Amino acid sequence: MTAKTFAQKAIERASGVADLVPGRIVDAFPDLYMSHTASWRCIRTLEKMGVERLYDVDRVAMVMDHLSPAMNAKTAADHALCREFAKKMGVRNFFDVNSGIAHIVLMEHGLVRPGRFIIGTDSHSTIYGALGAFGTGVGFSEITAAWVTGKLWVKVPESVRIVVDGDLAPGVYAKDVMLKLIGDLGADGLTYESAEFSGSYVEGMSVSERMTFCNLAMEMGAKNAFVAPDDTTLAYLGEAGVPRDELDILLPDEGAAYRATVRLDGPALAPQIAVPHTVDNVVGVGEVAGTKLDQVFIGSCANAKYDDLVIAADVLAGHRVAPGLRLIVTPASAKIMAQASDSGVLTKLIQAGAMITNPGCGACAGNGGAMADGEVTLSTANRNFQGRMGSYDSKIFLSSPATAAASAIRGVITDPREIVSTAVVA
Amino acid sequence: MGSAHRVGGKVITFGENVNTDVIIPGRYLVSIDPAELAEHAFEPLGAETQARLRASDVVVAGRNFGCGSAREQAATCLLGAGIKAVVAASFSRVFFRNAINTGLVAVESPAAAEAAADGGEMWVDYDAGTVETSGQTFPFSPYPQVLREIMADGGLIPHLMASFAGGNQ
Numbered sequence: 001m002t003a004k005t006f007a008q009k010a011i012e013r014a015s016g017v018a019d020l021v022p023g024r025i026v027d028a029f030p031d032l033y034m035s036h037t038a039s040w041r042c043i044r045t046l047e048k049m050g051v052e053r054l055y056d057v058d059r060v061a062m063v064m065d066h067l068s069p070a071m072n073a074k075t076a077a078d079h080a081l082c083r084e085f086a087k088k089m090g091v092r093n094f095f096d097v098n099s100g101i102a103h104i105v106l107m108e109h110g111l112v113r114p115g116r117f118i119i120g121t122d123s124h125s126t127i128y129g130a131l132g133a134f135g136t137g138v139g140f141s142e143i144t145a146a147w148v149t150g151k152l153w154v155k156v157p158e159s160v161r162i163v164v165d166g167d168l169a170p171g172v173y174a175k176d177v178m179l180k181l182i183g184d185l186g187a188d189g190l191t192y193e194s195a196e197f198s199g200s201y202v203e204g205m206s207v208s209e210r211m212t213f214c215n216l217a218m219e220m221g222a223k224n225a226f227v228a229p230d231d232t233t234l235a236y237l238g239e240a241g242v243p244r245d246e247l248d249i250l251l252p253d254e255g256a257a258y259r260a261t262v263r264l265d266g267p268a269l270a271p272q273i274a275v276p277h278t279v280d281n282v283v284g285v286g287e288v289a290g291t292k293l294d295q296v297f298i299g300s301c302a303n304a305k306y307d308d309l310v311i312a313a314d315v316l317a318g319h320r321v322a323p324g325l326r327l328i329v330t331p332a333s334a335k336i337m338a339q340a341s342d343s344g345v346l347t348k349l350i351q352a353g354a355m356i357t358n359p360g361c362g363a364c365a366g367n368g369g370a371m372a373d374g375e376v377t378l379s380t381a382n383r384n385f386q387g388r389m390g391s392y393d394s395k396i397f398l399s400s401p402a403t404a405a406a407s408a409i410r411g412v413i414t415d416p417r418e419i420v421s422t423a424v425v426a
Numbered sequence: 427m428g429s430a431h432r433v434g435g436k437v438i439t440f441g442e443n444v445n446t447d448v449i450i451p452g453r454y455l456v457s458i459d460p461a462e463l464a465e466h467a468f469e470p471l472g473a474e475t476q477a478r479l480r481a482s483d484v485v486v487a488g489r490n491f492g493c494g495s496a497r498e499q500a501a502t503c504l505l506g507a508g509i510k511a512v513v514a515a516s517f518s519r520v521f522f523r524n525a526i527n528t529g530l531v532a533v534e535s536p537a538a539a540e541a542a543a544d545g546g547e548m549w550v551d552y553d554a555g556t557v558e559t560s561g562q563t564f565p566f567s568p569y570p571q572v573l574r575e576i577m578a579d580g581g582l583i584p585h586l587m588a589s590f591a592g593g594n595q
Contacts, residue, residue: 025570038498041458049587067456074456123496123520139498139524141582148586153572187443188490192519221493223519278443366452385447385494392470 003253005159006226007194010134010250014117015154022158027151032059032111034120036102037066037365038140040078042121043085045144054089055150061093061111062086063102067367068360070097100333100359101301103127103215107207108335110240114229115250119146124301124382126218129195130210131237132229132249137218157192157223158259159252163199166266171417173311174209175303175380175400177201178216179272181264183282191221193259196252201266202227207236208305215302216382219279228252271415273378274398277386285403285415293376296321296408297389298354298401299330300364300381306336306345308380308401313348315405315419321353322411328369329354330362352408363389378407433510433531434549435483437542437559438475442488446495446521450503457499460506467503480507484550486542487514492521501528511550513557515539526573529581533557538564552577 002019004012012020014028035042039062054060062082070076079097086094099105103124106112114132118125121140128135142152164177182189195217197210205213210227217225227233229249238244271285298304298312309331321327329349331337337359340346346356363369364381370390371377377389377396384396399407402416409419447470454466468475479485485504491514492500501524504512511531525532531552538557541564542548548559555568569577579585 025572037455041498044458045583049583049590051590078456121496123494125496137496137520139496139501139520139527141498141527142523145582145586187493188516188518191490191516221490221518278445280443383445383447383494385445387451387470388447 003255003257005194005256005258006196006250006252007134007157007159007224009252010115010117011154011156013115013250014134020156022156024156025153026156028117028154029151030059030119030146031116032061032118033143033146034061034063034102034106034118034122034125035140035143036063036120036122038121038143039082041140042144042147043081045141046147049148051148054147057090058092060091060147061106062091063095063099063105064097065100065102066361066365068097068358071367097360098334098358100331100336101361103301104211104305104332104336107131107211108240108333110237110242113237113242113247114233115248119143119152123218124215126222126225127211127215127301129214129217129225130207130227131233132226134224136224155192157194159194159196159256160190161258161261162195162197162264163261164197164201164264164266165199166201168201168266168269171402172269172271173400173402174205174212176269176272177264177266178213179274179282179398180269181262182216182219182274182280183272185220185262187219187221187278187280189220190217192223195220195222195225197225197227203230206307207232208307211305212302219382271400271403271417273403273413274384276384276395276397279382279384279398285399285413288397288413289415291376291397291413293325293378293407293411293413295326295328295369295371295375295377296404297328297330297363297369297377297379297381298404299328299332299362300379301332302382303380303401304330304332304336306339309336309340309345309349312401312405313345315402315416316352316354316409317348319352319409321408325408325411327352327354327408328357328363330357331359334359366390378404378413380404431553432549432551435510435547436481437484437486437544437546437548438478438482439542439544440485440487440491443490443493444487445493446497446500449492449500450497455497455499460502463499463503464506467507479509483508483510484548485509485512486539486548487512488539489515491517493518496520496524498524498528501525501530505530513538513542513548513550526576527582529577529584531577533566535564535566
């Protein structure tokens with residue numbers, strides 16, 4: 001038997017076709033079809049098709065995350081359509097506007113499991129690799145088609161190994177590693193490819209940090225991303241209520257063929273910043289330190305999980321947000337928000353001057369936290385495209401939650417290591 | 427008389443890494459109408475670019491066209507603007523899928539993209555696998571069978587409906 005990558009194994013499992021090689025196109029049967037705000041378009045398309053029977057309603061998951069809560073009658077009507085559809089069709093995995101960001105919500109509810117093949121109407125569906133699943137983004141027509149036929153065409157990707165060894169220095173985080181990789185490899189460095197992360201740093205990462213990695217792999221064009229499931233994964237899945245005997249863990253074989261291996265030395269890394277208007281326009285924080293900010297946004301599926309909020313709160317402890325600067329914190333899910341409330345993290349953030357908004361995509365999807373002409377935001381999200389947050393004449397920089405929090409204190413882009421000495425950085 | 431697989435006309439050129447927020451800003455995703463979406467296509471680049479887009483038939487771009495979001499409207503809005511084909515040095519994965527699935531011809535040809543002139547002409551024959559522009563012809567690998575079938579029916583949903591009509595489901 002030829003040694004296989006994770007992607008080969010996952011697509012073989014989902015397609016039932018053996019011995020797949022990169023480049024081959026097959027029909028795969030995903031285990032889960034996630035649709036977020038695009039759900040209403042899927043429903044309208046289904047109506048147009050005149051189809052009333054779904055292939056497997058239990059593989060449908062809908063999360064109202066991008067426009068939550070509704071901002072006008074139109075978006076409210078779209079939500080209502082989704083609610084009615086879920087009820088009529090018996091979609092058990094329907095998560096309403098109070099739930100949070102689709103990716104995080106699905107993982108918290110045990111719907112993402114090792115070896116599963118998951119498609120979603122969101123490019124950052126690569127994040128499911130954090131739990132050893134094959135996750136990839138598709139358009140709403142493809143989700144609609146999967147609702148009906150249960151399948152979609154998939155090209156077997158080549159794979160690239162990304163090895164990160166060694167601990168990171170204080171003040172440096174998983175987000176910095178990914179910004180550095182995106183900067184080095186480019187926004188299309190992994191297009192159509194499967195990113196397999198490994199190395200001593202990766203093995204030591206929390207599931208949240210693995211989410212940050214796999215989420216941001218998309219910004220290099222990756223088709224999917226993967227971290228090998230281990231005890232950390234099993235502990236997370238246990239909390240999510242997934243019985244251990246239901247797991248079907250797929251691991252790459254020793255000696256599998258990779259297009260390339262990329263290595264990054266963890267201890268040598270400094271905090272990184274993506275400069276407008278592309279994610280791969282990455283520099284060390286020192287190069288843009290002092291840039292005046294109007295707003296800091298701590299949110300998105302990349303960096304608004306519980307540990308991200310703790311990091312930000314610890315940096316902000318004993319400080320106040322700079323006069324005139326707006327700090328918006330949007331927890332990624334209701335569960336995370338409740339945890340941050342119970343532990344006092346929300347209070348710390350509020351006392352420092354942060355404005356807390358409801359869980360969901362928030363400002364990253366352009367809802368709330370918009371910028372006026374000429375304004376500048378430092379964001380923990382995954383994109384800094386022109387006009388994504390309000391005015392086309394505004395700017396978005398990207399960083400870790402620690403850099404974002406440190407910068408909120410000074411009102412200018414700030415190296416978090418300058419604040420670390422007065423804070424406990426997790 | 428051209429073949430049904432031959433589409434093209436006037437070219438509008440763009441650079442590298444043109445992202446989906448520039449092609450169709452997120453605030454307009456509440457619409458489902460190609461014509462309405464087309465009104466806002468490339469809005470961040472200004473009214474002049476938008477007017478030129480609507481007067482063009484082929485979008486030509488550098489590497490990684492359509493990077494970013496999985497929003498299918500990035501392909502739909504171009505169709506709404508009257509664009510018949512996109513020829514780029516390379517595409518982001520999701521944009522390429524969305525193009526095929528909405529029936530928008532998408533061809534990867536770095537040489538043709540390089541040779542194209544802004545405001546000039548380009549013709550794509552996706553059955554023969556050729557791009558003609560600036561007096562030159564550039565071959566490309568024809569679509570795999572499954573993609574040809576989807577394109578022939580005008581996109582994924584029409585393709586599915588055709589297959590239902592044919593008794594395949």
